[in-house]
Amino acid sequence: GQQLNQSPQSMFIQEGEDVSMNCTSSSIFNTWLWYKQDPGEGPVLLIALYKAGELTSNGRLTAQFGITRKDSFLNISASIPSDVGIYFCAGPPGSARQLTFGSGTQLTVLP
């Protein structure tokens, strides 16, 4: 089936630094989603992107839907300790409603 390649797998950054992670696919996605998962919890939606080229912000988070519809990236500016967690990209393949997820980026913020 379709796969989403997410990188990096893990990141260790200093508090206050900016972070960037990305996701690529071999096939077109018409929706890109970015989730955050805290330990022992389910993923929570951060940003949804529905249009190629779209750039959307949610506070310190900014995500872009790649113009080719085969990639997306998420930026976090001025990281803080509560940004720690696992970040996933996701999207529905074709006309399906269920989501395909990337393998996640584990973010650690050092004080």
Next chain:
Amino acid sequence: GAGVSQSPSNKVTEKGKDVELRCDPISGHTALYWYRQSLGQGLEFLIYFQGNSAPDKSGLPSDRFSAERTGGSVSTLTIQRTQQEDSAVYLCASSPDPGPYEKLFFGSGTQLSVL
């Protein structure tokens, strides 16, 4: 409650035993999904229920896995003759359908450990 509720939160079982995992979706949500998350991995789709339509079972890994949704509300995921590779977090999600992904919410999952 207001969110998706899953029980039990943790389940330890012996290889070969059957287990049942329960999901209570958000009231009024017609779509319900089950995903599996193995350690250090992303979520893997298992099954999707939408209203009274036949469920999409395309993600179930083997015939040991089955799920039902009674009365369009509560869902139960059953794993028969559990194997060690079944150990994972099983997540349930619900949403209005059709509906934007902003309305898709996940439960906290059931951590299944097969010894």
